[in-house]
Amino acid sequence: MVIWFQQFPPVTQALIATLFTWGVTALGASLVFFFKSINRNVLNGMLGFAAGVMIAASFWSLLAPAIDLSEEMGILPWIPAAVGFLAGGAFLFLVDKILPHLHLGLDVSEAEGIKTSWQRSILLVLAITLHNIPEGLAVGVAFGAVASGIPSASLAGAIALAIGIGLQNFPEGAAVSIPLRREGFSRTKSFVYGQASGIVEPIAGVIGAAAVIFMRPILPYALAFAAGAMIYVVVEELIPEAQQDKKTDIATIGCMVGFAVMMILDVALG
Template sequence: MVQLISRLSPVSQALIATLFTWFITALGAGLVFFFKKINKSVLNAMLGFAAGVMIAASFWSLLSPSIEMAEELGQIPWLTAAIGFLSGGAFLFLVDKLLPHLHLGLDTSKAEGIKTSWQRSVLLVLAITLHNIPEGLAVGVAFGAVAYGLPSASIGGAIALAIGIGLQNFPEGAAVSIPLRREGFSRSKAFIYGQASGIVEPISGVIGALAVISMRTILPYALAFAAGAMIYVVVEELIPEAQQGDEHSRTEIATIGCMVGFAVMMILDVALG
């Protein structure tokens, strides 16, 4: 499998990998055909798991290779990583402030970003789409990095990242479609919106791969950028949403989910990378 993928161009690799992560999102969203409600503790555990995967991926698959590549390219490793990381967070901060979106469970009047008359369903999907931009970008950059043959960039590591992102996309897909169903959407419409939130991943994945293969010097910055964007999503959205609930046990479950997610992603990266 690895040998077959390695024969493709980096852009094709990124496209296939992000189509896979999108497919897993659709599988998760498909749970809406079997369940109308989702237990809050289960949802918190899912979101915690997704947060753990993204935190581990940010370091093991993105920041650490960024530092190693910066050193190999004669750059100042800590400065390159810091600039890229903070730029990624700043980018998501601006998108969060500008793009109209609405988080699940909130009234339309509490929509964030530029004021608009868009429908509630569109605003809800855009909120989840924000989460998926850095995920697709991270996978694309990882596969683009392999093209340069640097010791710190391996096809196995890129595949591990794609698998990890896919794993956490399953609960994310369910966390979108099932609450939409609870808000009154039909099962089919909730599924369509749930899987649509992952469409941005193949797009951002191809953009990420194209960017790094066209300019080698930006590669370490791009890896750190993706890491910063993912950490921003975790701290701004996933962890607060996973900690929602009155019972202390629910927050504990979210924490356990985060720990398990981190461990799974770490194992994948070390074993395959």
């Protein structure tokens, strides 16, 4: 797979990788053709798994290379890591306050962001879309880092990140489409809405890769920015959603497994 990727320019690599992650979102959304509901324990485990993957990816694939690159560039290594990380969280905080969205299991009156009359289905899709912006950005920046020649960044590692993000996108697609089906939408319409939440990943991936390639000095900040955005999503969205019930053990186990899987992928392939 690595050899096949090498024939493409970095931005194209990022596009292919994020099209894959979008495709896995669609694959998860396709479960609506087979199920009308999803067991809450299963959903909690999948959300916990997604959180674990994102936490591991934030360090192994983003923060660690940002620190290494800063040292190589003669910058105090903690400055880009801290500044970029906090900026990423601040960016998602602002988006969270502005973009109308609704979390799973909540009434439409509890929608966050700017008040709107949009339908519940749109608000649910936008909630998952919030997750996918930093994920696509992270994959794009990872491929851009490889093109910039960072010793700690490898093409195999960027591919591993895309695989990890893809794995955790599967439950996210299902988490949108199946609840919509339960609310009375047709299977086809539920699937279309579910996969649509992943469309921002190729867009964010291409932007991330292009930005760091043409502006190499910002690369350590961009890597840390993507990490901060993903951690914000984990703490603000995924973990609370996974632990809405009193049975939190399944979500916790899912998180541990997700972290281990992403760590293995990054260390083994990277």
